[in-house]
Amino acid sequence: MPHRPAPAPHDEEERVLSLEHLDILDSAPEQNFDDVVLLATTLCDTPIALVSLVDRERQWFKACVGLDVRETHRDLAFCAHAILEPDDVLVVEDATQDPRFQHSALVLGEPHIRFYAGAPIRTDAGHPLGTVCVIDTKPRSLPDHQRRALQALARQTAALLQLRMLELQRERHASALLDELEQAQARHREAEESLRHARRVSSLGMLTASIAHDVNNLLQVLSTSLQMAQLRARRPAEVERFAQTGLQAVEQGGKLIRQLLANVRQDGPELACVDISERLDAARELLAGTLGDAITLSFDLAARDVGVMCDEVQLQAVVLNLLSNARDAMQGRGQVVIATRQEQLIGDEQLSDGNYLVLSVQDDGPGMSAELAARVFDPFFTTKQAGKGTGLGLAQAREFANTTGGDVRVLTAPGTGTTMQLYLRILGRISGVDRAG
Numbered sequence: 001m002p003h004r005p006a007p008a009p010h011d012e013e014e015r016v017l018s019l020e021h022l023d024i025l026d027s028a029p030e031q032n033f034d035d036v037v038l039l040a041t042t043l044c045d046t047p048i049a050l051v052s053l054v055d056r057e058r059q060w061f062k063a064c065v066g067l068d069v070r071e072t073h074r075d076l077a078f079c080a081h082a083i084l085e086p087d088d089v090l091v092v093e094d095a096t097q098d099p100r101f102q103h104s105a106l107v108l109g110e111p112h113i114r115f116y117a118g119a120p121i122r123t124d125a126g127h128p129l130g131t132v133c134v135i136d137t138k139p140r141s142l143p144d145h146q147r148r149a150l151q152a153l154a155r156q157t158a159a160l161l162q163l164r165m166l167e168l169q170r171e172r173h174a175s176a177l178l179d180e181l182e183q184a185q186a187r188h189r190e191a192e193e194s195l196r197h198a199r200r201v202s203s204l205g206m207l208t209a210s211i212a213h214d215v216n217n218l219l220q221v222l223s224t225s226l227q228m229a230q231l232r233a234r235r236p237a238e239v240e241r242f243a244q245t246g247l248q249a250v251e252q253g254g255k256l257i258r259q260l261l262a263n264v265r266q267d268g269p270e271l272a273c274v275d276i277s278e279r280l281d282a283a284r285e286l287l288a289g290t291l292g293d294a295i296t297l298s299f300d301l302a303a304r305d306v307g308v309m310c311d312e313v314q315l316q317a318v319v320l321n322l323l324s325n326a327r328d329a330m331q332g333r334g335q336v337v338i339a340t341r342q343e344q345l346i347g348d349e350q351l352s353d354g355n356y357l358v359l360s361v362q363d364d365g366p367g368m369s370a371e372l373a374a375r376v377f378d379p380f381f382t383t384k385q386a387g388k389g390t391g392l393g394l395a396q397a398r399e400f401a402n403t404t405g406g407d408v409r410v411l412t413a414p415g416t417g418t419t420m421q422l423y424l425r426i427l428g429r430i431s432g433v434d435r436a437g
Contacts, residue, residue, distance in 0.1 A: 002103060003075070003076070003101075003103040003104045003105070004099075004100060004103075005074070005075035005076075005080065006077070006080035006081040006084060006100075007084070009083055009084055009086075009128065011127055014125075014127055015083075015127040015128060015129065016055070016056055018123050018125070018127045018129065019053060019054075019055065019129045019130075021165070022129075022161055022164070022165050023165065023168060024053070024062060024161060024164065024165075025053065025055060025060055026060065027062070029062075029063065030062075030063075030164075032160050032164075033051050033062050033063035033157070033160060034063045036051055036063060036132060036153055036156065036157050036160070037049040037050060037051055037063045037064060037065045037132075038065060039153060040065075040132055040133075040134050040149075040150065040153055041065050041066070041134065043146060043149045043150070043153075044117065044134040044142070044146045044149070044150065046066075046115070046134040046135060046136045047065075047066045047135075047136060047137065048065060048066030048067055048111065048134065048135035048136070049064075049065045049066065049132070049133065049134045049135070050063070050064050050065075050067070050079075050131075050132070050133050050134075050135070051063040051064075051121075051130070051131075051132055051157055052077070052079045052118070052130045052131050052132075052133055053121075053129055053130035054074060054077060054079055054080055054083055054128075054129065054130045055074065056074070057073070057074055058071050058072065058073055058074050058077075059071060059072055059073075059074055059077040059079050059080065059130065066111075066135070067111060072106070076104055076105060076106050078090070078092065078095075078101065078106075078113070078116045078118060078133070078135075079118050079130055079131045079133060081100060082118035082119075082120055082128075082131045082133065083120050083128035083129075083130065083131065085120070086120040086122050086126065086127075086128035087120075088120075089117060089118065089119045089120075089142070089147050089150055089151060090116070090117065090118045090131075091116070091117045091141075091142045091147070092115065092116040092117070093115060093139055093140060093141050093142075094114055094115070094139035095107045095113050095114050095115070095116060096114065096139075101113070101116075111135070111137065112137050113135055113136075113137070114136060114137055114138050114139045114140075115134075115135065115136035115137075115138065115139055115140045116133060116134075116135050117133060117134050117142045117146075117147070117150060118131035118132070118133035118134075118150075119131055119132050119133070119147075119150040119151045119153065119154035120154060121154050121157050121158050121161070122154075122158055123158065124162075129158075129161070131154065132150060132153045132154045132157050133150075134150065270311055270312075270313075271309055271310060271311055272309070272310075272311075272312065273307035273308070273309055273427050273428075273430065274307060274308055274309075274310055274312050274315065275304070275305065275306070275307060275430050276303065276306075276308055276315065276340055276357055276359055276424065277301035277302075277303050277304050277340045278304075279312060279315060279316070280299065280301060280319065280338060280340070280359075281299065281301055283316060283319075284297075284299065286316075286320075287319060287320065287323060287338065290320055290323040290324055290327065291323055291326070291327050291336060292327065292332060294332050294333045294334075295326075295327060295330060295332065295333065295334055295335065295336060296334075296335045296336070297323075297335075297336050297337075297338070298335070298336070298337050298338075299337070299338050299339070300337060300338070300339040300340075301338075301339065301340045302339070302340055302341045302342075303340035303341050303342045303357045303358075305429055305430050306342065306355075306357055306426050306428070306429055306430065307426065307427045307428055307429065307430045308357055308404055308424045308425065308426060308427060309404060309425075309427045310400065310403065310404050310424065311400075311403075314396075314400050315400070317396070318396060318397045318400045318422070319338070319359075319361065321394070321396060321397060322361040322397065322420050323336065323338075323361060325394070325420075326361060326363035326365060326418070329363060329365035329366060329418065330363055330364070330365040330366075331365075334363060334364045334365055335363070335364050336361065336362065336363045336364075337360075337361075337362045338359075338360070338361055339358075339359075339360045339362065340357060340358065340359050340360075341357075341358050341360075342355060342356070342357060342358070342426070343355075343356050343358050343423075344356075345423075350407055351405075351406060351407060351423060352405070352425075354405075354425060354426070355425075355426040356406055356423045356424060356425055356426060357423075357424045357426050358421055358422070358423055358424075359421070359422040359424060360419050360420065360421045360422070361419070361420045362417065362418070362419040362420075363417050363418055363419075364417040365417050365418060366414065366415065366417075367412045367413050367414045367415055367416045367417050367418055368410075368412045368413075368414070368418060369413075369414055370413075373410050373412050376394050376410065377394050377395055377397075377398045377408065378395065394408070394420075397420070397422065400422070401422045401423060401424060404424045404425050405424075405425030406422065406423035406424045406425050407423050408420065408421065408422050408423070409421045409423065
């Protein structure tokens, strides 16, 4: 007679889907399941024990003791019969006497099965996935205590399967979170790079606008000098003086352009220990040319022989900006005083304790309200007509002062004029030898 395979359980589709959901078929050996079959052989005193999972067309062994194969066809599986009664243990005391198995290739040939006992492994929903089974090559019976032990091992195996699935889900979730984190970090790096690029572009735009404003001031000086030279063409000494002022404006404009190029290359400003009063004294004609003939410019440069670490090009650009603002505020008539003095600050709310050179530009113009004075240092804020100013001059002045460790303060009120005070941190004294160098 031919061998008769076991029929499919009534819940076959749900059972197989539950098995596939565990994602355990064809997985590598694991110690927890190997321990189950080791206990089964010890408790039941058999040479063979299996954790057998019944797939659609095969039975696959998650753990195995006493056999050299990992699977057999489902038609030959004793476990396929065991899962038909999921609440009980299938015991075959002598397979040669059981019509279901006596013609099986596993009975007639290797491994010559005679005794079989299998306890179904069930899901929480009751679907049998396979068995924990023991096998012997000689007929025998299964005492009740071994039956209970086999069922306990089946329950523990079901718990191991559930725990394994949860662990896999946790690992996959952690891996997905890690992938999301890496993607978020990559997006963050891209956003940071975009932000840095935007800042570089914005900084370059502000610098370009600021230098364009400064060059425009110098062009006005140059234009005034050339006009005066033209009017005094018959007086060579005055022509030479105005021509010299124009050349100074051209030189300063060239320095500003070189500064722009240095910033594009990211070389940064050329800092040096500068005697502020000396530099302002040497640029009297250039600075006066910014104001025109109707405005009187005077100097009170009391802070001598002290050094401030700064960029000389930026220094002249800042003072030219302050003078052009005073000129525009006074509408072409009035007086401006450029002064320097030393001041020691202790307990100041904004500035650190120490010695400062105070560079001030004072005009007798209309002054400003407190509301307006509070906004004058904001980048791009201007009270001038469109096309007349960039609103960067005073922001540039504050940035210049900040780089020396100082700040800018404004003293003003309606009808009292305006004084811009640059507090520049003093680096030290400058000797005659230092100046000569």
